[in-house]
Amino acid sequence: xxxxxxxxSASASLGASVKLTCTLSSAHSRYAIAWHQQKPDKGPQFLxxxxxxxxxxxxxGIPDRFxxxxxxxxxxxxxxxxxxxxxxxxxxxxxxxxxxxxxxxxKVTVL
Amino acid sequence: xxQLQESGPGVVKPSETLSLxxxxxxxxxxxxxxxxxxxxxPPGKGLExxxxxxxxxxxxxxxxxxxxxTISVDTSKNQLSLNLNSATATDTAVYYCGKDDYGNPIEHWxxxxxxxxxx
Numbered sequence: 001x002x003x004x005x006x007x008x009s010a011s012a013s014l015g016a017s018v019k020l021t022c023t024l025s026s027a028h029s030r031y032a033i034a035w036h037q038q039k040p041d042k043g044p045q046f047l048x049x050x051x052x053x054x055x056x057x058x059x060x061g062i063p064d065r066f067x068x069x070x071x072x073x074x075x076x077x078x079x080x081x082x083x084x085x086x087x088x089x090x091x092x093x094x095x096x097x098x099x100x101x102x103x104x105x106x107k108v109t110v111l
Numbered sequence: 112x113x114q115l116q117e118s119g120p121g122v123v124k125p126s127e128t129l130s131l132x133x134x135x136x137x138x139x140x141x142x143x144x145x146x147x148x149x150x151x152x153p154p155g156k157g158l159e160x161x162x163x164x165x166x167x168x169x170x171x172x173x174x175x176x177x178x179x180x181t182i183s184v185d186t187s188k189n190q191l192s193l194n195l196n197s198a199t200a201t202d203t204a205v206y207y208c209g210k211d212d213y214g215n216p217i218e219h220w221x222x223x224x225x226x227x228x229x230x
Binding site for chain 1: 217218
């Protein structure tokens, strides 16, 4: 069964960095993932795709403050130079043959 | 620029069928290697994948909803449709459509439409 696990919350100070983790179930540990940002009362927005080897591709217009990396079954989103507008929910998503799935989401608070 | 817009009744009665449409503009819904998705988000909760339809393939669904869901495409209208039968209060959610290219994540999202199941 495809499972993506995220911590419910994370926080960091304005201007600092925060690193979010998405852990894939063992049978799917080589899957690529994507991170999506959802601000309050808005629809999600694609941020970045991260491959098993850590290579990544940002969506159109997404600043390079958002970066991705990978280690084993874990995929990471690092937000650098944290800004007030980055306060949002972040969801990881993966896909495969006849399957899609989302993590439970991480709420990021900017202190 | 590709745009997706969901539409449908804001309120559905319990046991009835929830029917939504996603209208695609700025591109054709009928292109090789394209997939179209339905996702929902209950109040205060996370995103739940409902199902996907890829070009020239049969749709596939979340196993937890498979018995009640049908996704289809009307290429003449450039629209994606969702039917969820036997609706209950637990189907109350914001429903989103999305697009991904084969082998890639959802990169285009609609703005979402609220559906409440209530008598």
